[in-house]
Amino acid sequence: MIKDIYIFDDIIDSKAQKHIQDIIFNQVRWQFIPDVTKPDNKQQRPGFNYRFITNAENIYEWHTDMCRIVDAACKKINFQRKDCLQGRSFLQLPLNLKDRSIDAPHVDADVDHIVVLYYVNDSDGDTVIYENLFEGYDKVPLMKDLKEKKRVTPKAGRVVIFNGKHWHTSYQPKDNVRCVVNYNII
């Protein structure tokens, strides 16, 4: 499993980036979610999501288009992808939050995987990846114990690739719609 955190700009060419934006902003049928991290999260910061693939086998519309991002990312780090555990897109809006604290740190899945996180548009709401690794849901680190390893600002065409065991999260956008495509691969 990879140890470094990789960031690549223009992981796909500008024509392909626009194609992804067209799918995301003009075609995707979004689902409202009361919280972008998990349904029972106390913060209750709503957003929208769409699933391209679930449980490594249920494939929905536009998965093939999104695989272009994943394949380009894998090629960059010379990683042989065997499968996609899940692929989702999240869309967040600048909410008028009184509490601007960071979203709840989380891991996307409890099995070994790599996160391929692609930024669809220029935005704010940095992604934060912590040094701390997932050791089970009974060993969730306290916020004060998390040590920041990398911070990534959303930019259209940028991808960040990291070991899915790293706890990670993001800030809520203040100025722009924030939209990502997130694949968990093995």
Add this chain to the structure above:
Amino acid sequence: MKIESLLDGKEINIIDNFLSSNLADKVYEQLSVKSFPWYFDEGTLNKKIKQSYVDEGIRAKDDDRILDYCMFNHYFYDTSQTQEKMSGFDTSNHMLDYMIKTYNLEDVILFKVKANLTTQMNNATKDNFAEPHIDIRDSEHIGLIYYVNDSDGDTFMFNNNLEIRKRITPKKNRAVVFKGNILHSAGHPLKTNRRLVINFDFKV
């Protein structure tokens, strides 16, 4: 009775308990299920139409009350959209059937039925609103906004100089019926996490 009867002789008419409480609950549930699909829309008006409102003097170029922002739509019936984008006819048909029966309406002809979901917007106040607009500018029609949930983010009704004529606070099972040539707009919810409405436009 014609669809105009819902106006009750007024230009803007607010009707509470518009649907039966059972149907209002059903509509709320149908729009609230996780699987209910929403299309992203980057703003109330596209750039060309927005410019035409400025060119025609309907709105000033700079009006700091206007804070337009993206929203989410669901198309039940809208001839300006492609067939595959339209769904959820059961919900709109139940509502229409109820309206026709309860309000003794006849010859109801639709232009469109769509749901709008508006989210909070950073820095918005209760006095900001999205782009004032007329839903269909070239046809006489009656507009109806049905409030699906208790929310904030008032509906604003304007005169032709964009002075506010009326503010309507969203309330579950409330409807506002208005002459289609009245400029109107939606405020942003500040306290609730989403503002859900269903917008009907009827031919007159």
